[in-house]
Amino acid sequence: VIAATCVALAVVPLILLRGATLLRCYAAQLTLALFAWILWRRLLPAPDAKLAFVTLAALELTVFALFLANGRHVRWSATRAAIVAAIVYALVIGATAWKVDGDEPYYLLITESMLRDADLDLANQYRARDTASGRTDLAPFLDDPKGASGEQYSRHSPFLSMLMAPGYTFGGLHGALAVIAICGALLVRSTIRWMEDEGVPDDSARAVFPFFAFAPPVLFYATRMWPEVPAAFLFVEALRGVRAHRMQRWAPAVAALVLLKLRFGLVALGLIVAGLRARRSRMIALIALAIPLVIMFVVSIHSWRELVPAHPMSYARGLGGLLADGMAGIAFQAPFYLCGLAALVRWRETPNGFRIGIFASLLYIFYLLPRQESFSNYAPPLRYLVFLMPVLALGAAWLWPRIPRGAIAVAAAWTIGLAIHGIVYPWRLFHEANGENAVGEWLSRLYASDFSRLFPSFIRVNHAAWVGAGVVVVLVIWFGVRRPQPPLSGKAAAAAAALQIAVFSLAIAIAFHYGREPGGRVEFEDAHVARDGGHVEPKPYTINRAFYRGGWVLEAGQSATFLARSGTHHLQAITGLGALIEIAGHTYRVEPSLAHRTIRVTIAQDGPVTLRVVSGAVNLDRMDLQ
Amino acid sequence: VTQIRWLVTAIIAATACQLAVHHATPIDRALPFIAVIVTAIAARSYPSLMMGVPLLIAAEIAIPDERTRLLGFGVVVAAVFAIALHPSSAFGTFSPRGGEKATQSHPSPLRRGEKVPQADEGSLSLAIAAILLLRWIPFSEVRLGRELFLLAIGALIVLVLERTPFAVAIAVLTVLVTPAIPMRTLLLPIAVLLVAILAKLFGMPKVRLALPSTIAVAFVLLFFAWSGVVARAFPYFLQRAKPDFVRTMVAALPANESLTLEVPPGAKSLVVSGANVAKMPRGTPLGRVDSHVIRIGDAADWGYLRREHFYGTRNPLPRDPAGRLRDYGYAAWVDGAGRVPLPPRARVIRITADAGLPSGASLQVEGFE
Numbered sequence: 001v002i003a004a005t006c007v008a009l010a011v012v013p014l015i016l017l018r019g020a021t022l023l024r025c026y027a028a029q030l031t032l033a034l035f036a037w038i039l040w041r042r043l044l045p046a047p048d049a050k051l052a053f054v055t056l057a058a059l060e061l062t063v064f065a066l067f068l069a070n071g072r073h074v075r076w077s078a079t080r081a082a083i084v085a086a087i088v089y090a091l092v093i094g095a096t097a098w099k100v101d102g103d104e105p106y107y108l109l110i111t112e113s114m115l116r117d118a119d120l121d122l123a124n125q126y127r128a129r130d131t132a133s134g135r136t137d138l139a140p141f142l143d144d145p146k147g148a149s150g151e152q153y154s155r156h157s158p159f160l161s162m163l164m165a166p167g168y169t170f171g172g173l174h175g176a177l178a179v180i181a182i183c184g185a186l187l188v189r190s191t192i193r194w195m196e197d198e199g200v201p202d203d204s205a206r207a208v209f210p211f212f213a214f215a216p217p218v219l220f221y222a223t224r225m226w227p228e229v230p231a232a233f234l235f236v237e238a239l240r241g242v243r244a245h246r247m248q249r250w251a252p253a254v255a256a257l258v259l260l261k262l263r264f265g266l267v268a269l270g271l272i273v274a275g276l277r278a279r280r281s282r283m284i285a286l287i288a289l290a291i292p293l294v295i296m297f298v299v300s301i302h303s304w305r306e307l308v309p310a311h312p313m314s315y316a317r318g319l320g321g322l323l324a325d326g327m328a329g330i331a332f333q334a335p336f337y338l339c340g341l342a343a344l345v346r347w348r349e350t351p352n353g354f355r356i357g358i359f360a361s362l363l364y365i366f367y368l369l370p371r372q373e374s375f376s377n378y379a380p381p382l383r384y385l386v387f388l389m390p391v392l393a394l395g396a397a398w399l400w401p402r403i404p405r406g407a408i409a410v411a412a413a414w415t416i417g418l419a420i421h422g423i424v425y426p427w428r429l430f431h432e433a434n435g436e437n438a439v440g441e442w443l444s445r446l447y448a449s450d451f452s453r454l455f456p457s458f459i460r461v462n463h464a465a466w467v468g469a470g471v472v473v474v475l476v477i478w479f480g481v482r483r484p485q486p487p488l489s490g491k492a493a494a495a496a497a498a499l500q501i502a503v504f505s506l507a508i509a510i511a512f513h514y515g516r517e518p519g520g521r522v523e524f525e526d527a528h529v530a531r532d533g534g535h536v537e538p539k540p541y542t543i544n545r546a547f548y549r550g551g552w553v554l555e556a557g558q559s560a561t562f563l564a565r566s567g568t569h570h571l572q573a574i575t576g577l578g579a580l581i582e583i584a585g586h587t588y589r590v591e592p593s594l595a596h597r598t599i600r601v602t603i604a605q606d607g608p609v610t611l612r613v614v615s616g617a618v619n620l621d622r623m624d625l626q
Numbered sequence: 627v628t629q630i631r632w633l634v635t636a637i638i639a640a641t642a643c644q645l646a647v648h649h650a651t652p653i654d655r656a657l658p659f660i661a662v663i664v665t666a667i668a669a670r671s672y673p674s675l676m677m678g679v680p681l682l683i684a685a686e687i688a689i690p691d692e693r694t695r696l697l698g699f700g701v702v703v704a705a706v707f708a709i710a711l712h713p714s715s716a717f718g719t720f721s722p723r724g725g726e727k728a729t730q731s732h733p734s735p736l737r738r739g740e741k742v743p744q745a746d747e748g749s750l751s752l753a754i755a756a757i758l759l760l761r762w763i764p765f766s767e768v769r770l771g772r773e774l775f776l777l778a779i780g781a782l783i784v785l786v787l788e789r790t791p792f793a794v795a796i797a798v799l800t801v802l803v804t805p806a807i808p809m810r811t812l813l814l815p816i817a818v819l820l821v822a823i824l825a826k827l828f829g830m831p832k833v834r835l836a837l838p839s840t841i842a843v844a845f846v847l848l849f850f851a852w853s854g855v856v857a858r859a860f861p862y863f864l865q866r867a868k869p870d871f872v873r874t875m876v877a878a879l880p881a882n883e884s885l886t887l888e889v890p891p892g893a894k895s896l897v898v899s900g901a902n903v904a905k906m907p908r909g910t911p912l913g914r915v916d917s918h919v920i921r922i923g924d925a926a927d928w929g930y931l932r933r934e935h936f937y938g939t940r941n942p943l944p945r946d947p948a949g950r951l952r953d954y955g956y957a958a959w960v961d962g963a964g965r966v967p968l969p970p971r972a973r974v975i976r977i978t979a980d981a982g983l984p985s986g987a988s989l990q991v992e993g994f995e
Contacts, residue, residue, distance in 0.1 A: 027837055031708075034841070035848065039701065041866040043694060409674045413681070446690065494673040495631035498665065501676035502638040505661075505683055509645035512687050516648075 001094040002053060008087050009060050013067070015080050021071030028063045032056070051424045054095065058420050061088070062412075065210035069203070076202055082189035085213040085222075089181035092223040092423055097177055099426040100133040102379045103156060104225040108133050108176060110154050110161035111168050123152035132173040141543075143301050155301045159259040160227040180229055184222025187233040188213045191390040194240050195397050198351035204400035211336040212393040215415045217382040220422050220429055226379065227260040228386035234260070235267060236390045239360070242275035243353050250275075251285070255292050262296040265289070266364040267387065274359035310370035317458050318369030320469035322385065325375045326437040326455030331472045333381035333418065335411040338476055340392025343399045345480025351398055357391030376433035376459045376546050380422070402482045405493065406500025407475075433546040435460030436526060443515065444528035448608075449563050451515040452526055459546050460523070518563040518606055524552040524620040533558035537619055549596065551621040559612040565625050566606050571599040572621040579616030584609050590618050600626075636665040639679045646683040652764035652954045653696050653851045657682060659763070660699065663755045664706055670748030671710035678706040693951075696851035703759065704848040711752055711791050712840035749789035753780055756798045756843060760853040763955035767933075772806040779815040786822045788832045795839035796822070802846060802857045807934050852951055852958035858931050859943040862960055870950055873897060873963075873993040879913065879979035880988045886976050893994035895965040896975070897948045902987040904930040904939040911980040913989040916969050920989065926962030928990060933957060948995065963992055 013025045036056045040046075068074060100108065109125050112132065117124065122140065129136045145153040163183075167175035191212060195205045212218060221228045234257040241250025254271065257264045272285040323341075324331045330338060343350050344358070368374045374384050382389075396403070421438065422429050428438050436444075440452030456468030522529065525536045534554040538545050551574070554560060564584075571583075578592040584603045591597065601623070603609055611620070640658035647657050661679050668675040685698035757780050762768050780797040787793030800818045805811050849856045849863050856863065877885050878901055898920060900912055904927035912920045926941035931949075933956065944964025952959055968975065979989040 031837070031841060031844075035701075035704070035844065038845070038848070038864070039697065042697060042863060044867045044869055047694075405673060406676070409677045410680070413677055443687070446688075491628045492631075495628045495635065495669075497673040498668050498676040499631055499635045499638070501673075502635045502642065502665070502679060505642040505680040506638050506645075508680055508683050508687075509642040512683070513645050 078192035314370035321375035321458035342479030343395030405497035925964035
């Protein structure tokens with residue numbers, strides 16, 4: 001992978017850059033490599049080699065992206081962009097293919113069943129435990145469909161597995177992943193072509209291209225076995241077909257979209273209603289859509305009851321989660337797409353394609369919002385919105401001249417960090433929905449203080465959640481309403497951009513300062529609590545774990561230490577046998593009960609506090625300052 | 627209004643850094659000062675370079691290990707200076723000859739509202755900023771008069787050499803290597819300035835050498851947290867770093883004295899240094915390990931790289947330096963210990979100080995590694 005990356009970094013500029021721009025790009029890349037070598041020799045202890053190399057490769061790619069965006073001698077085309085994307089995806093697959101998780105092994109199992117047994121019955125596959133993913137712990141879900149003769153089918157649609165079959169035949173796991181990467185490259189090509197069709201200037205498309213192709217979520221879904229990237233490609237093709245009135249383009253794309261996942265039927269429906277003007281075309285399309293939709297509905301585990309609208313608050317929570325959740329929201333996991341959302345503010349001026357894309361997605365989003373898995377699914381972040389990313393990228397490219405430069409710099413730095421983190425630690429893309437995120441957990445451990453409370457969580461709604469959602473909405477509106485900077489207003493614009501970054505720095509510093517202070521709430525299963533034994537409840541990887549009330553179970557002699565503020569707190573705990581606990585020099589009795597009990601505890605002064613279980617066992621949920 | 631905005635930006639950046647500082651080294655404590663310098667550079671080149679400030683804060687927060695953190699600061703600062711000093715098409719800028727120009731068909735920097743720096747604009751401020759970073763930390767060690775004088779000389783060199791990246795590199799490196807203790811060392815930058823003036827008088831063309839100059843300035847700024855060592859022994863930073871080991875002074879051997887030591891299992895080299903040997907040139911014998919002669923070059927005077935002792939020393943940096951990095955900024959130095967390979971399979975060695983060592987000088991045996 002290292003050798004391939006070095007070759008790729010040399011080849012990629014050749015594909016898109018020419019003349020002086022190419023030479024300058026190479027000079028900058030070589031200088032960066034020289035300094036990386038000097039630095040590598042001086043770092044003690046030597047850093048993780050994979051982290052160091054991926055960081056260098058990501059920075060080299062960033063240098064290339066800067067030259068691509070600003071260089072004069074650029075040979076820009078959608079196909080060239082797709083080739084570059086394919087090269088990058090191939091490298092990422094090489095670095096992360098060993099980590100197959102979430103739904104991926106099941107899709108692969110279906111492919112293997114198709115190729116080996118020519119059926120969709122996975123019973124023998126589950127028994128044999130012989131799959132290219134290397135997973136020996138696969139088992140059917142309780143509600144997976146079963147056949148009359150005991151056949152064990154998967155809940156997942158077989159269409160993606162069918163797509164991966166040729167790749168799997170030639171290259172096993174890597175071949176299957178290559179099929180998805182090809183879909184990713186096709187998605188990049190279609191999206192760039194779509195931008196051209198919609199009149200987005202080349203320089204905006206070139207600037208947006210790396211944010212779209214080499215950043216989350218597309219980067220991670222183009223290199224893993226999920227239906228999201230093929231769906232995004234089909235969605236863009238359908239949109240382009242509708243815009244060009246070419247039925248032979250949109251009709252197969254819509255049919256295939258529905259075959260990938262039943263939920264995309266809502267998108268297809270929206271697209272037909274929003275995009276097709278002629279009544280006759282609409283009728284033909286609806287009839288054509290009905291066939292795959294009915295087939296998919298019959299074989300799926302979904303029920304029509306899922307279409308009944310939910311409580312209004314669950315929509316607000318879902319929207320907040322998608323926008324601002326620290327673990328899975330757009331603001332933290334793909335901040336660049338806030339620029340795409342900002343295009344909504346100037347709805348009437350946006351390209352037609354953008355408006356149709358958003359309209360087509362509304363029904364889908366309406367049913368997505370109340371489902372908590374929309375932002376707390378066991379998958380790389382933003383899974384349910386990947387198909388929409390090309391539309392948001394179009395919006396961002398259209399809005400590009402208006403987007404504040406400081407915001408772009410911040411989003412770029414954060415995005416580079418996300419990409420490096422996801423490639424080096426691919427297992428962290430699958431974050432347990434526990435109300436924390438990777439940064440919060442890491443800082444909490446480093447400083448033994450609750451930093452997670454600073455990140456909005458809609459999984460376990462905290463004080464930062466609604467504040468964070470509000471800030472994101474304000475930012476989106478601000479990006480949208482800003483006037484484009486007139487040419488040659490350089491000095492004022494430069495000062496404004498710098499001021500934005502300085503304010504962002506101040507926000508980080510204040511958050512850091514505040515994060516080291518004790519918080520008003522202590523969640524005992526969180527990373528900042530230092531525990532001497534015990535275990536978390538419910539167990540990690542429990543299905544729909546976020547629906548349960550989590551806690552840390554301590555038994556006699558075990559303890560937990562954490563930062564707490566002075567005053568009276570309400571400790572929420574549950575025990576079946578009864579327990580005696582000691583905290584801050586006081587002893588309390590927790591009576592056995594079937595529900596959580598609230599115990600008033602007093603802490604004399606701010607600082608580290610140890611809670612020790614004297615006898616019995618107790619599940620500690622949280623402690624709130626009154 | 628723009629100037630006030632930049633002033634406010636600098637104040638906010640410094641405040642943010644002040645809030646984030648929680649480590650005790652002079653470099654950490656100087657973070658607000660560094661933030662102001664980064665802001666000044668962003669004001670003179672690209673506003674996006676302000677990203678240096680949140681990155682400095684991120685390094686302060688996220689890297690607990692001191693050496694790694696200070697190197698992290700160095701990476702940020704070096705990148706900021708390199709980008710500002712060597713504008714390239716990556717940031718939409720343009721060299722005056724044969725370079726790339728913004729055109730109406732490729733208007734990205736202007737269209738984006740970003741300021742487009744002219745070639746060599748801001749070179750003077752860059753040089754001054756680099757000198758401040760390299761010489762003014764720790765503040766307690768600053769001799770104000772001499773430092774102001776050096777700043778002035780550095781600025782004059784940049785002006786005489788026509789504000790090119792080469793001029794910045796010459797000015798920064800000249801001022802950096804001037805210890806300013808004793809006072810007469812200030813003649814060095816004056817001499818460089820005179821040579822530059824004479825060269826210009828005799829028709830020296832404008833030399834840009836943008837890439838090599840940028841690399842040179844970026845290299846010294848990468849290690850600005852130990853700029854004193856860069857100034858007095860820069861090859862130290864080209865060597866692979868080795869972990870510090872616990873050393874106990876075994877003995878200081880005056881002329882002709884010897885010592886017999888058992889070699890601990892696994893030991894590969896003996897760490898030695900000299901005392902009061904700073905005036906000895908390379909190759910002068912210090913002693914022997916069995917039959918192997920230890921010379922100046924294998925080891926050096928223990929404190930020869932201290933700023934106040936450096937003038938007049940004739941010791942070079944040991945070939946395999948084992949000295950520990952001490953202090954910070956321009957006050958940083960490395961002790962003169964060096965590694966001497968042990969005879970193969972030796973269990974016992976005899977170390978003898980050279981008979982020619984002057985009175986008061988000694989060979990110091992610091993331990994095995």
